[in-house]
Amino acid sequence: MGKTTGFLEFERREGESEKPLDRLKHWNEFNSLLSKGEQENQGARCMDCGVPFCQSGIMINGMASGCPINNLIPEWNDLIYRGKWKLALSRLLKTNNFPEFTGRVCPAPCESACTVGINAPSVTIKENEKSIIDRGFEEGLIKANPPTNRTGKKVAVIGSGPSGLAAADSLNKNGHLVTVFERDDRIGGLLMYGIPNMKLDKRVIDRRVNLLKEEGIEFAINTNVGKNYPVRKVLTDYDAVVLATGSSKPRDLKEEGREIKGIYYAVDFLKANTKSLLDSNFQDKKYIDVKDKKVIIIGGGDTGTDCVATSLRHGATSIMQLEIMDEMPNERALNNPWPQWARISKTDYGQKEFIELNGEDPRKYCKSVKKFIGDSEGNLKAVVTVNMEWRSDDTGRFTCTEVEGSEKTVEADIVLLAMGFIGTEDYIKDAFEVHLDNRGNIIGEYGDFRTNREKIFTAGDARRGQSLVVWAINEGRAVADVVNNYLEENKEVPNK
Structure with missing residues (x-):
C-alpha cells in the first residue's frame, strides 16, 4: 500500500x-x-x-x-x-x-x-x-546480466513478439542457449510493426533487444521457418522448440466487390507505414499513401484507432471508422460490476486527434459494409454501409442483423480492415505438423503448452488467439518454465 x-x-x-x-x-x-x-x-x-x-x-x-x-x-x-x-x-x-x-x-x-x-x-x-x-x-540501473553457467541445451523460439521474447529471456536466464527466429527484418513482431511509433517508440524495443543480445540470446532475422528455413533443421539442431508465431491471419470481410483495388488489411497498412518510417523517413514511398484520400476503417478496436491516427498524420481528406458493436456506456452497467474489466466508452488517442481537428468523432456505431463499389478501372470509389441491430434470443444470446432499408452509399478511396485476427497461418501448421483447435489456434493446454509433436511447445497468441501483450508475456514466462523442466528431465538425451 x-x-x-x-x-x-x-x-x-x-x-x-x-x-x-x-x-x-x-x-x-x-x-x-x-x-x-x-x-x-x-x-x-x-x-x-x-x-x-x-x-x-x-x-x-x-x-x-x-x-x-x-x-x-x-x-x-x-x-x-x-x-x-x-x-x-x-x-x-x-x-x-x-x-x-x-x-x-x-x-x-x-x-x-x-x-x-x-x-x-x-x-x-x-x-x-x-x-x-x-x-x-x-539512471543506468538496467544493465545486461548474462547467466554465469550454461546448460548446453539449445532452444529455438519461433517468433519475436512479446511471448517469444519473454520465453527467450526466461530460458536464457536459466542458462540455455536460445535462438529467436523472426521472419521480418526487425525484432519485435507486432510490437515492432503492428503498433505505430507514436504509441511505442521502436527505440524502446531496440534498447531491450540489444540487452537480450548482450545477455547471450541470438536473433535470426529474415528467417521464416517453414518457408525459407527448413523445419527439419530446427528440429535437428535444437533440444526444444517454442512456437510463438502469434495469431497473424487477419479476419476478412468477404462482401461483394472485395477484389477491388484499394482494400487493405490494417496490419499491412500499419506495417508498411512503420517500416518506411524506420527505413527512410517515408522517402522510399513504400507505404500505403492515404494523403488526400477518403478512408474508411472497418473495426473499432485498438488497431482501428491506430489506423485513424496514422491516416491523420498522412493527411487523409476524410476518415470514417465503422464499429459493428453499439457504443459502450459512460459508466459501468449493473451487469458489469467491479472488479470486472470495465466495459465503458473509451475515446483513445486517434479519436481525440480527429475530434480536435474536425469537431466530431470518426466512429459510427452499429454499422458495417455490405458492398464495395469500384470504377471502370477496378479502383475503389465507394462502399455501401448498412445499420446493424443487436437482439437477444430466448437464451439471452445476442445476434446481429441488418436493418432493412438502412443502406447508404459512401465515397471511399481506401478501406482498411481492422477486424482482428483468426488464428495461426496455415503454412506454420503444415510445416510443423501441429494440430489446431476450432478457432485456428495451435493446440497446447495452458500450463502444459505441449503440442502433438515431441519437443515442440506453443505459447502466446499462437496458442490462445488474439489477446493482450500482457497475456503474451504471461504465456512466454510460463512456457519457459515448462520447457526448462522438460530439458531437465531429458538432460542426457541428445538431439534427434
Whole structure:
C-alpha cells in the first residue's frame, strides 16, 4: 500500500500529453512523465485494501480482472511513495520481463480492478509502472546480466513478439542457449510493426533487444521457418522448440466487390507505414499513401484507432471508422460490476486527434459494409454501409442483423480492415505438423503448452488467439518454465 490516507489527499494525475494538433505533425511518442515527487504522490494513493484485486489476474465473465502477470502492484506503489525507486524496479522486474512495453500499450485491466476505483478515479498503476522502468533506464540501473553457467541445451523460439521474447529471456536466464527466429527484418513482431511509433517508440524495443543480445540470446532475422528455413533443421539442431508465431491471419470481410483495388488489411497498412518510417523517413514511398484520400476503417478496436491516427498524420481528406458493436456506456452497467474489466466508452488517442481537428468523432456505431463499389478501372470509389441491430434470443444470446432499408452509399478511396485476427497461418501448421483447435489456434493446454509433436511447445497468441501483450508475456514466462523442466528431465538425451 501507499500512504494510509493518500487516496483521500491526492487526486489522480497523469503526465501531460502533447496537444493533438501539435503531435499530428510528427511520429514520436507524445506522453510525458510526472515529476518524481508527483509520481510518488500517485503511489501514495494505493490504499490498504486488504485484497489487492489489481494483481489478481483472474478471468471473470471471459474478461481479465487484474494483472495477468500478477505484478506486485501494491508493493511497488508503496516503494515509489517512499522514494525507494531502485527497490521498486527490482520488484517490478520480478514479474514482468518488459515493463517498458506494457507501460505503453497495455489497456491496464489492473486499473479496472483497483479498489480505489469503486468510488473514485483508480490509482495510476500503468503510469507508475512506466515511470519506474523508464527512470531505471535513464539512471543506468538496467544493465545486461548474462547467466554465469550454461546448460548446453539449445532452444529455438519461433517468433519475436512479446511471448517469444519473454520465453527467450526466461530460458536464457536459466542458462540455455536460445535462438529467436523472426521472419521480418526487425525484432519485435507486432510490437515492432503492428503498433505505430507514436504509441511505442521502436527505440524502446531496440534498447531491450540489444540487452537480450548482450545477455547471450541470438536473433535470426529474415528467417521464416517453414518457408525459407527448413523445419527439419530446427528440429535437428535444437533440444526444444517454442512456437510463438502469434495469431497473424487477419479476419476478412468477404462482401461483394472485395477484389477491388484499394482494400487493405490494417496490419499491412500499419506495417508498411512503420517500416518506411524506420527505413527512410517515408522517402522510399513504400507505404500505403492515404494523403488526400477518403478512408474508411472497418473495426473499432485498438488497431482501428491506430489506423485513424496514422491516416491523420498522412493527411487523409476524410476518415470514417465503422464499429459493428453499439457504443459502450459512460459508466459501468449493473451487469458489469467491479472488479470486472470495465466495459465503458473509451475515446483513445486517434479519436481525440480527429475530434480536435474536425469537431466530431470518426466512429459510427452499429454499422458495417455490405458492398464495395469500384470504377471502370477496378479502383475503389465507394462502399455501401448498412445499420446493424443487436437482439437477444430466448437464451439471452445476442445476434446481429441488418436493418432493412438502412443502406447508404459512401465515397471511399481506401478501406482498411481492422477486424482482428483468426488464428495461426496455415503454412506454420503444415510445416510443423501441429494440430489446431476450432478457432485456428495451435493446440497446447495452458500450463502444459505441449503440442502433438515431441519437443515442440506453443505459447502466446499462437496458442490462445488474439489477446493482450500482457497475456503474451504471461504465456512466454510460463512456457519457459515448462520447457526448462522438460530439458531437465531429458538432460542426457541428445538431439534427434
